[in-house]
């Protein structure tokens with residue numbers, strides 16, 4: 472049974488531990504993409520609000536000399552992170568429902584996202600605690616009259632700018648490590664899906680997070696994101712989104728030599744070899760790699776390369792499985808493909824499909840609105856063949872349930888095709904031969920390699936890309952380092968004079 476939609480809470484901007492109306496009083500409508508109805512609105516922050524949010528974060532960073540947050544022990548911060556995780560678990564079904572209403576993703580996926588959100592806060596609570604014991608580790612030096620150690624310190628006030636595809640999860644991948652590190656933060660979620668991020672503000676109030684430690688400002692990219700990225704009192708910007716916006720963020724930050732980390736787009740390959748025992752297992756991973764979350768996944772394996780010997784069989788099975796996907800209102804039980812996030816995204820995906828057709832590719836399956844769904848931004852799972860490497864569908868990120876499939880005959884051809892992209896986020900290999908898997912793990916130019924699967928993601932393991940997919944790593948211990956700066960501390964431990972200069976005459 473579908474869950475009954477609830478009222479969408481009306482929230483302000485979350486600044487300094489409380490709600491504030493946006494300075495210009497403007498709000499943005501929230502549209503449920505599965506029904507095309509307006510279900511609420513969110514505040515539209517502008518530069519004036521960014522000013523207030525950054526000031527609140529700065530004040531929280533310095534309050535009482537940092538004793539209560541930035542210089543407090545990791546154990547102190549861990550308590551707050553665990554309290555947030557507990558609240559996420561308690562409110563899981565409400566949050567998942569809001570996420571689905573806001574983004575169109577199947578409710579089962581939104582529920583899994585909330586589990587991941589809670590797990591991420593818990594994981595960084597553990598790291599914050601463990602961190603206390605790892606500080607000031609001595610560095611071995613070649614001179615015994617000096618002692619040295621490295622002190623890791625929070626980088627300061629951080630600006631966190633996030634996308635709409637996993638709204639609360641992508642925010643959490645930044646908020647949890649930033650807070651664990653002792654930073655204070657201003658989060659700017661995507662204007663296309665901000666509801667659950669605002670609910671995180673409500674949770675911060677409930678658990679008594681010190682005011683200003685986390686501030687959440689919703690609004691448009693150029694109006695709220697741009698002033699945050701260029702703000703002189705923001706010490707670092709962590710951005711997830713498109714490569715085009717990533718370039719703008721990096722340009723703005725460069726003016727102040729401000730560090731950035733960028734998690735950007737992808738056009739990841741999945742290479743299927745002919746030595747596999749079970750073609751359906753491969754097909755299911757291929758499906759998960761492109762149709763989960765409606766293909767709106769940065770790491771989606773949107774280019775399948777299949778060995779020519781099994782290509783026909785693989786494609787037949789892929790189409791058969793794709794026909795079986797339940798496409799429905801995302802609140803319906805068993806839904807596996809909901810709507811895409813917005814009308815704009817829907818139109819963009821349809822344009823990609825028509826351009827592929829016009830360029831000579833074959834739409835083997837899908838490519839249109841499902842006939843049984845008259846409203847909502849739904850697109851069938853779409854499989855495209857007869858693709859050449861100059862086509863747009865091969866080169867550009869669609870961010871929808873659209874996969875292109877190409878055959879290869881040799882391993883080296885597969886590697887060349889896999890790397891024939893400006894992106895470098897992820898890649899997958901499906902083969903029974905461990906040596907092939909090992910060789911391709913090294914040969915594929917990407918930050919994440921999946922072997923005999925696609926898309927599994929664990930908070931303990933590093934996440935991020937190369938090439939135009941960005942740089943820096945989230946998750947795991949690498950995620951914490953994103954929000955730390957390293958200070959070298961060196962002490963002279965001898966009573967002897969240094970002896971470089973001659974002392975002045977005592978006469």
Ligand SMILES: NC(=O)c1ccc[n+]([C@@H]2O[C@H](COP(=O)([O-])OP(=O)(O)OC[C@H]3O[C@@H](n4cnc5c(N)ncnc54)[C@H](O)[C@@H]3O)[C@@H](O)[C@H]2O)c1
Nearest residue numbers: 633634635660661692693696697712713716734735736769
């Ligand atoms: N690598 C990853 O881990 C990862 C994860 C999720 C999504 N993504 C990528 O995100 C993209 C989809 O997300 P999107 O459409 O929300 O991306 P987007 O670039 O349009 O927006 C991302 C965020 O940037 C803000 N923004 C827009 N213009 C800005 C500006 N001038 N200055 C500062 N901020 C600005 C937006 O408001 C939003 O909050 C895809 O390309 C996808 O691959 C990457």
Ligand SMILES: C[N+](C)(C)CCCC=O
Nearest residue numbers: 636767768769770926928
């Ligand atoms: C691994 N997940 C959960 C699919 C998240 C991917 C993040 C990028 O879109």
